[in-house]
Amino acid sequence: MKDFAGKILFITGGASGAGFGQAKVFSEAGCKIVIADIRKDHLDEAMAYFRDKKAEVHAIQLDITDRKAYAEAADEVEKVYGSPPQMLFNTAGVNAFGPAEASTFEDYDWVMGVCLGGVVNGMVTFVPRMIQAGKGGYIAATSSMGGFMGGSTTAPYSAAKAAVNNLMESYLQALKPYGIGVSCLCPGGIRSNIAEASYTRPKHLENTGYNINEKTIEYMHYHYSFGIDPVELAQILKKGIENEQFFIIPVPDPEKMLQGIVERIVNYATPEGMKRQVELMKKHMEEMRKRMGGDDGPMKGAAESGWLKARQDLTWVKERKGPF
């Protein structure tokens, strides 16, 4: 897709971080935007920005895990803009990190409910409407590099993002006959408000096995300040959509990065490979420590803040050496 003028674009999580960046860039490209977000304060701030720009943007407060509310939001789009959207960006997401072995059912239900369930709800709500409108279109999900690998402290998040990658590939093939393109954006760090994700965690899912408190949230704000600028990321997404590229990975050499991922998977399949993988992992961790653990790097203060640790009463969880 190259022509965005006049297209209706529905963005979940569109009021903050990556989604707000997408709303800015695609609004400038001529789209009529809907930003859907669970946080009213984020929606108000974003709308103040767009009012100043006199941009065509409509805000809907929506929890993407609520299927009934999602259907009502889709009806609202048709009422406001006269048609279902031609474009859907499944961008809203949350994270909660800590040792996999400390994870609770509620950690899985919340993180996977938003990051994967929210995408499923977006697809089931909008895809039939988009097909029946007969205008083709484009769907992009904001996944994560975390979807290409499991991590000892990222289990629910990595599982959700891996599933999103796979899910979007299924839709890539299924929606081709309808003229609907599909992409999966896989960023590393983004300069966003995701440090505050736990503020939107519902009461009935508040039981976490991880150490999450004001200190870890303050540290995470610092950590994510090293990420890519959301507008720059949205420009990369736009270019990827113009090229109809499935994976859009904002690193200088995405092919080399993916070759490393494939090498890991291949290594896991034989006894010799498992040995090679141990060595590779050591090298990888060493490089990561150097890259991220420097005096002024994004991991500065991580261990002291208690980030990535288990809830303090889970004394059976082994202490890890350092943040990795």
Ligand SMILES: NC(=O)c1ccc[n+]([C@@H]2O[C@H](COP(=O)([O-])OP(=O)(O)OC[C@H]3O[C@@H](n4cnc5c(N)ncnc54)[C@H](O)[C@@H]3O)[C@@H](O)[C@H]2O)c1
């Ligand atoms: N921040 C990073 O380093 C990073 C890295 C890779 C991928 N991502 C992904 O990027 C996407 C955007 O995150 P961000 O970093 O811009 O964070 P952000 O917190 O700034 O923006 C996410 C928005 O989603 C909204 N949201 C959360 N739960 C919701 C729900 N149930 N229903 C509707 N809206 C909801 C939040 O209120 C927020 O406004 C997420 O899918 C995230 O997993 C983030």
